[in-house]
Amino acid sequence: xxxxxxxxxxxxxxxxxxxxxAKIPSFLKKKETFEYKPRKTVEESNYKVYGYIPVSKIQILxxxxxxxxxxxxxxxxxxxxxxxxxxxxxxxxxxxxxxxKMLNEVExxxxxxxxxxxxxxxxxxxxxxxxxxxxxxxxxxxxTTDTYFMLVPTEDLDYSAFFYLLKKQIEIKKTKKEEWIFxxxxxxxxxxxxxxxxxxxxxxxxxxxxxxxxxxxxxxxxKDKNISLQIVGKVVVYDGMESDYKxxxxxxxxxxxxxxxxxxxxxLETELPHYYQFATKINAHGGLExxxxxxxxxxxxxxxxxxxxxxxxxxxxxxxxxxQENLQTQLKQIKQENYIKExxxxxxxxxxxxxxxxxxxxxxxxxxxxxxKKLKKQSKEEKQEIVVxxxxxxxxxxxxxxxxxxxxxxxxxxxxxxxxxQDEILQITKKMGQDLxxxxxxxxxxxxxxxxxxxxxxxxxxxEKSIFEFWRFANKDEKARLEAPTExxxxxxxxxxxxxxxxxxxxxxxxxxxxQRKYLTKEQTDAIFIASTELLSAFQYKEETQWEESxxxxxxxxxxxRILFNQENFDLFGNVAGNSTKVQLLGGKxxxxxxxxxLKILDVTKNLSLExxxxxxxxxxxxxxxxxxxxxxxxxxxxxxxxxxxxxxxxMKVFSMKLEEAIKKEExxxxxxIYRLNIKEKMPVLYFTNGIYYDNHNxxxxxxMNLGSKCxxxxxxxxxxxxxxxxxxxxxxxxxxKVTTTKVNVYEYEVRRRDEND
Numbered sequence: 001x002x003x004x005x006x007x008x009x010x011x012x013x014x015x016x017x018x019x020x021x022a023k024i025p026s027f028l029k030k031k032e033t034f035e036y037k038p039r040k041t042v043e044e045s046n047y048k049v050y051g052y053i054p055v056s057k058i059q060i061l062x063x064x065x066x067x068x069x070x071x072x073x074x075x076x077x078x079x080x081x082x083x084x085x086x087x088x089x090x091x092x093x094x095x096x097x098x099x100x101k102m103l104n105e106v107e108x109x110x111x112x113x114x115x116x117x118x119x120x121x122x123x124x125x126x127x128x129x130x131x132x133x134x135x136x137x138x139x140x141x142x143x144t145t146d147t148y149f150m151l152v153p154t155e156d157l158d159y160s161a162f163f164y165l166l167k168k169q170i171e172i173k174k175t176k177k178e179e180w181i182f183x184x185x186x187x188x189x190x191x192x193x194x195x196x197x198x199x200x201x202x203x204x205x206x207x208x209x210x211x212x213x214x215x216x217x218x219x220x221x222x223k224d225k226n227i228s229l230q231i232v233g234k235v236v237v238y239d240g241m242e243s244d245y246k247x248x249x250x251x252x253x254x255x256x257x258x259x260x261x262x263x264x265x266x267x268l269e270t271e272l273p274h275y276y277q278f279a280t281k282i283n284a285h286g287g288l289e290x291x292x293x294x295x296x297x298x299x300x301x302x303x304x305x306x307x308x309x310x311x312x313x314x315x316x317x318x319x320x321x322x323x324q325e326n327l328q329t330q331l332k333q334i335k336q337e338n339y340i341k342e343x344x345x346x347x348x349x350x351x352x353x354x355x356x357x358x359x360x361x362x363x364x365x366x367x368x369x370x371x372x373k374k375l376k377k378q379s380k381e382e383k384q385e386i387v388v389x390x391x392x393x394x395x396x397x398x399x400x401x402x403x404x405x406x407x408x409x410x411x412x413x414x415x416x417x418x419x420x421x422q423d424e425i426l427q428i429t430k431k432m433g434q435d436l437x438x439x440x441x442x443x444x445x446x447x448x449x450x451x452x453x454x455x456x457x458x459x460x461x462x463x464e465k466s467i468f469e470f471w472r473f474a475n476k477d478e479k480a481r482l483e484a485p486t487e488x489x490x491x492x493x494x495x496x497x498x499x500x501x502x503x504x505x506x507x508x509x510x511x512x513x514x515x516q517r518k519y520l521t522k523e524q525t526d527a528i529f530i531a532s533t534e535l536l537s538a539f540q541y542k543e544e545t546q547w548e549e550s551x552x553x554x555x556x557x558x559x560x561x562r563i564l565f566n567q568e569n570f571d572l573f574g575n576v577a578g579n580s581t582k583v584q585l586l587g588g589k590x591x592x593x594x595x596x597x598x599l600k601i602l603d604v605t606k607n608l609s610l611e612x613x614x615x616x617x618x619x620x621x622x623x624x625x626x627x628x629x630x631x632x633x634x635x636x637x638x639x640x641x642x643x644x645x646x647x648x649x650x651x652m653k654v655f656s657m658k659l660e661e662a663i664k665k666e667e668x669x670x671x672x673x674i675y676r677l678n679i680k681e682k683m684p685v686l687y688f689t690n691g692i693y694y695d696n697h698n699x700x701x702x703x704x705m706n707l708g709s710k711c712x713x714x715x716x717x718x719x720x721x722x723x724x725x726x727x728x729x730x731x732x733x734x735x736x737x738k739v740t741t742t743k744v745n746v747y748e749y750e751v752r753r754r755d756e757n758d
Contacts (some may be wrong), residue, residue, distance in 0.1 A: 001374040006104055013103050016111075017163060018170040024085050027173055031080045032059065034145040036072045039189060047184035049191075050129055051221030055168045055179045058139065059149040062095070066155040067138065071187050074138075074151050081166075100449050102159045109166065110160035118164075121182040126736035127246055127286065128232050129218045130184070136161035137183035143424040148185075180223050190219055193254035194229055203231075203259055206266035211235040211280055213242070229255050235280050235288060238746060239638065239676075240501055241659045243730035245288040258297035264302060264412055265290060272419050282729035286741050310410045313418045320425045327432040334439045336523070348453035384648070430667040499637040501658055501709075509705035511634055513689035517696070520627065525692050526601045527623040531712050532654065532688045533598050534621050539621045539652060544610075551613045558604045586690065587706035624686070628714055632682045638748075639685075639711060647675040647747070651716050655687075657709035667732060667742060676748040677713065678723070683753060686712040718751040 014021065063078040084099040086092040127548035136158060138151045152162040168179055190197050200217055207215045215233035222228075229249040234242045241556065251257040268276040279291040292298045297305060407414070499508065520528070530536075537551050583590050602608075602616055640662035641647075655677065656662040666672045679685055688710045694701050726746045733739050 006126050006645075010100060010103055012164075013106065013108060016108055017167045018174075019166065021085065021087065022629055023718060025170060025173060027169070028085060029082045031082055032147075034059070034142050034147040034149070036074065036075060036140060036142040036144070036147075036149070038187060047130065047134065047186065048217070049185045049221075050182065052180040052182050052223040053139065053185075053186060053224075053477065056167065056172050057148050058165065058169075059147065060152065060162070060165065060169075061149055062098075062152045062154055064098075064154050064155045067135065071140075071151075071152070076152065078151055098154050101152060103163070104165050105157075106159045109684075110158065111164050114160050114164040118181055122180070122735050125182070125220065127244075127731070127733050127739040128736065129216075129220065129230050129243065131736045133161070134184050137181075138186055139183050139310040140186050141188055144482070147528050149187075166434065182566050188521075190217075191227065193227055194249070194252045195259055199259055203262060206262045207231065207233065209266050209270065210262065210278060211288075223652055233288075235282070237280075237282055237728040237730050238744070239659050240724070241663075241730065243282055244286070244730060244733055245282055247288055251734040255720075261290075261297070261299040265297070266700055267412055268415065271416055275419055282731060282741065284729065284741055284743075286731040286739055306410045306412070306415055311420055313415075314404050314496070317418070317422050317425055320429050324425075324429055324432060327429070327436055331432065331436050331439065334436065334443055338439060338443055338446060341443070341450060345446055345450050345453065348457060351457060351562045352453060357661070395683045451665065468656055490517075499635045501659075504635075505657070505709065506704065508635060508637075509689065509709075510703045512687045513691050513703045513705065515634070516687065516689055517691045519630065520691070522628045522695075526596065528596055528627065528688070528692050529596045530601060530617075530620050530688055531624055531652070531686075532692060532710065535598060535617070536652065536654060536712075538617055547612055547614055551608065551610055554599065554602070554604050554613075555608070558599045586694075586702050587704055589702040591694075591700040591702055592698045593696055593701045595694055596692075625714070626713070628686055628712070628717070629687045631684055633679055633685045634681065636681045637679050639679055639713060640676050641677075641713075642672055644673065645676055646751070647715060648720060652712065652714045654710050655713050657711065661709055663742075664745065669742065670740075671743045671745065674744055674746045676746055677718070677720070677751050678749065679751060683751070684714070684717060686710070717754060719754055720749045720751055723748045723750050 019025075060081040061078040062081060062084050063079060065074045079095065083092045084095040087096045114136075116134065117131070121131075138153065139148060140151065141148055142533040150162070150165060152159070161481045165181070168181070172179060189463055195203065204215050206218060211233060213234045213236075218232070220228050220230050220474060231249070232244070234244055237243045247258070249258055265276075265278050269278055276292070278297070279294075281288050281289045281291055281296075286622045292305065301514050333604060404418075405414075458677070516525075535550070538547070541547050583592055585591075601615070637657060639657055639660050641653050641655045642662050642665065643653070645652065659674070662674060687705065688708060689705050690701055690703065690707065693707050726748065728746070729741050729743050731739060731741050
């Protein structure tokens with residue numbers, strides 16, 4: 001019976017394929033010779049080349065291997081399909097049996113899936129070029145004999161692509177109408193028709209620098225063997241959110257221009273990172289564009305940009321040289337003034353030093369009293385005879401003569417040279433500015449020192465009227481204060497924690513959950529859980545009908561779940577439900593806790609009245625508002641929310657710490673409004689942690705936020721200040737052929753607690 005069943009299945013599949021084993025078509029009997037030499041430089045697992053291949057031009061070879069064997073092994077053991085269809089020859093009987101086994105195992109539904117996939121591929125290429133079942137097509141190309149051939153591993157489990165090709169070849173021979181399949185060409189390297197292999201490698205390296213992600217470059221051939229270069233990758237579009245993109249270069253000229261553009265941007269950003277940082281944008285077609293100072297850059301506009309940048313640097317250099325001349329003049333003047341003040345201070349310092357030395361002994365005091373006038377007169381004469389030394393460094397700040405070459409167009413080399421010269425002049429200018437500031441501080445210090453010394457000498461003069469008065473003054477234990485007071489210029493600056501979602505989310509989520517479990521009661525976590533559901537909108541209801549509709553919806557939901565509508569009008573078990581011994585996984589960790597249920601928390605029964613429902617919800621709202629005031633964010637963190645109305649008109653809303661999560665519920669739209677609030681450390685926020693979603697009766701619940709990155713913010717608690725507006729696009733690839741782009745308008749707000757102004 002099994003044999004009969006298998007024979008029926010094989011007969012059915014042979015009829016579906018259109019193959020009569022008793023009368024093999026002549027084209028399947030041919031064994032055309034061809035040569036193929038595998039390339040050692042090409043990775044077997046990567047597909048670089050895709051194309052439309054005429055079905056009738058593909059030779060079919062079967063090999064007793066699996067797909068993961070090397071091409072050398074598969075090719076060396078391969079034989080033409082004619083050998084596998086030969087039941088008469090004793091030497092091929094094993095191969096014939098293998099063919100029947102493959103036919104028996106293949107499913108017609110799988111062949112139909114390949115057929116439907118290829119029909120779609122005839123109309124439109126996949127956005128990402130590759131598609132789900134591309135690995136089934138083990139098709140190679142021999143450039144020596146200009147021949148395509150398919151290697152069919154007989155030890156694989158899926159033969160649908162092979163039998164689809166066989167079916168199509170039989171149909172084409174009957175209809176004499178050519179058809180194509182779109183497949184990767186295995187073990188094939190870039191042709192170099194548009195860009196050399198070295199240029200392709202450089203292009204991928206340049207793209208990585210500009211997008212911070214590796215790209216994949218494909219050569220794609222159409223039915224007329226026209227080639228296009230298609231570059232596929234991911235790029236950060238806003239605040240860590242990534243999007244797919246594809247660049248399609250259809251001509252050699254387009255490819256060369258794009259290569260030169262990317263190379264130019266790479267050199268500028270690498271060599272002059274403090275001057276050039278190029279932004280990336282997704283366009284409406286899912287392609288990638290580059291911007292500099294909010295303006296789109298293309299190869300055709302690159303020359304214009306270089307001219308503008310050269311002129312800008314030229315003007316900057318001229319301005320810096322003008323500043324240098326001004327700084328040099330000020331430096332020379334203040335150095336001369338400081339030299340004079342230094343000499344004046346040294347003269348006063350010598351007088352004070354002489355006085356302090358003389359006051360140590362009796363004879364010294366007498367000697368100083370009678371010689372003081374002479375010493376002061378000598379000091380005044382020295383001051384009048386001070387000759388300001390000539391500035392030996394006057395050539396140090398001499399203006400450098402720079403020759404600017406006027407051209408119609410400038411090269412990248414010209415930009416590098418002028419920017420580096422600008423850097424040199426800027427450093428000299430900064431150093432001169434620092435020198436001037438140092439001389440000014442020195443001038444202030446010397447002025448203060450001279451002032452203190454003058455006051456001290458004036459005090460000595462007042463007591464030189466008689467020897468007795470001078471004697472009493474000199475015997476006092478006083479200390480000359482010549483030094484100028486120094487200011488403490490250092491300022492302690494508190495370092496604020498900055499939240500990075502990828503790096504910090506798990507750690508911060510664990511900390512938040514741990515803290516919230518400490519100070520939140522069960523009633524409070526139940527209330528917050530209600531806020532995490534669609535019932536949050538009920539807090540804004542004003543009409544009686546809205547409350548009634550909400551209650552009826554809950555009752556229908558409860559009736560559907562059949563959990564509360566038994567003979568009792570109350571829940572016998574309360575929140576203790578389910579099997580506490582059942583082990584579940586959350587964030588890769590085991591626990592034995594039960595998820596919260598809004599119907600149980602609200603105690604929804606058939607007899608729940610509207611007034612009771614409203615009363616419960618208002619109590620929950622009050623609980624949430626009180627809890628919010630005490631729940632403070634441990635770090636500064638941006639949160640996001642997609643809204644249609646203006647955020648200033650909203651109240652309590654659910655925000656997300658992750659931008660993609662906020663966008664997800666609106667991603668079907670062509671345009672989305674996203675509001676970003678920059679929540680500061682110690683501002684009121686309630687996070688939906690694991691402890692909010694689960695009752696932790698058994699104390700086995702893992703710490704963290706494994707069910708999402710959402711939080712509750714009462715917008716009315718804050719004053720909002722619009723910081724900036726931005727926009728970006730992202731690509732959504734739902735299937736290989738269904739691709740959409742969505743525009744996101746971002747409104748970023750700085751926030752401040754209203755109670756800070758009270």
